[in-house]
Amino acid sequence: VEMSAKGDYGYLTPEIKRMAVQISWGMSFSEALQRFGERIKTPLVQRTTTMVVKASEAGGKIADVIEAAARNVREIKILPRERKTEMQLYLMIIYISFFVFLAVIIALAGMFLPELYAATEEAGSALGGGGSGLSLEEYEFIYICTALSQAVGSGIVAGALSEGKILPGLRHGTVMVIITYIVFKLFV
Numbered sequence: 554v555e556m557s558a559k560g561d562y563g564y565l566t567p568e569i570k571r572m573a574v575q576i577s578w579g580m581s582f583s584e585a586l587q588r589f590g591e592r593i594k595t596p597l598v599q600r601t602t603t604m605v606v607k608a609s610e611a612g613g614k615i616a617d618v619i620e621a622a623a624r625n626v627r628e629i630k631i632l633p634r635e636r637k638t639e640m641q642l643y644l645m646i647i648y649i650s651f652f653v654f655l656a657v658i659i660a661l662a663g664m665f666l667p668e669l670y671a672a673t674e675e676a677g678s679a680l681g682g683g684g685s686g687l688s689l690e691e692y693e694f695i696y697i698c699t700a701l702s703q704a705v706g707s708g709i710v711a712g713a714l715s716e717g718k719i720l721p722g723l724r725h726g727t728v729m730v731i732i733t734y735i736v737f738k739l740f741v
Contacts, residue, residue, distance in 0.1 A: 568592060583609045601626060637715070644715045651707045651729055655700055655736060662696040662741045697737050704729035 568589055575585040583606045590602030601622045608618035670689045708726020713719050 565593070582615075597626060597629060636717075640715045644711050647707050647711045647714070647725075651703065654703055655733060658696050658700045659736060659740050662693050662737075666692055666696070693741055697733070697741075700733045700737065701730055704733045 572585045572589045575588070576582060586602050586609075587606050590599045590606075593599070604622055605615065605618055609615050667689065670692065705726045708724070708729050709719055709722035711725040712722020715721070715725075
């Protein structure tokens with residue numbers, strides 16, 4: 554602990570120095586480590602200090618336990634970064650699939666639907682009947698509602714995959730909704 558107190562551990566440096574002083578004044582290693590864990594109050598530090606204190610009290614090789622605890626802490630710190638990196642690919646797939654869906658909807662609403670509607674109206678008036686009963690604007694409204702629903706759903710899934718929570722998905726969903734609105738205003 555005294556050797557460790559000479560290093561730089563960022564936020565923990567003053568606490569490690571304090572622990573070294575406590576041990577130099579005659580406090581047991583276990584007691585100093587236990588108080589260290591109580592002062593830091595993070596689940597990871599408390600779990601690690603409890604494990605080392607229990608091993609110390611049981612009379613095991615503390616060096617082996619500390620090494621295993623350090624390995625465990627390193628792995629716990631690395632896992633979220635690795636998960637985030639791996640989830641970026643899935644996030645890109647969600648955005649790409651959303652843009653493909655949006656492109657198809659725009660193509661249908663902007664090019665195919667007006668032609669189909671005009672042909673249906675001509676055929677209906679030639680046969681003495683009406684069209685389908687829905688106006689072109691109503692069809693466009695259905696398409697934009699479908700695209701907006703897809704934007705919100707894709708956003709929630711993107712947030713759940715990329716950050717492990719649904720709430721950040723609202724940010725992705727908001728971005729997709731804005732893009733959908735702008736694209737519909739420009740192209741339909």
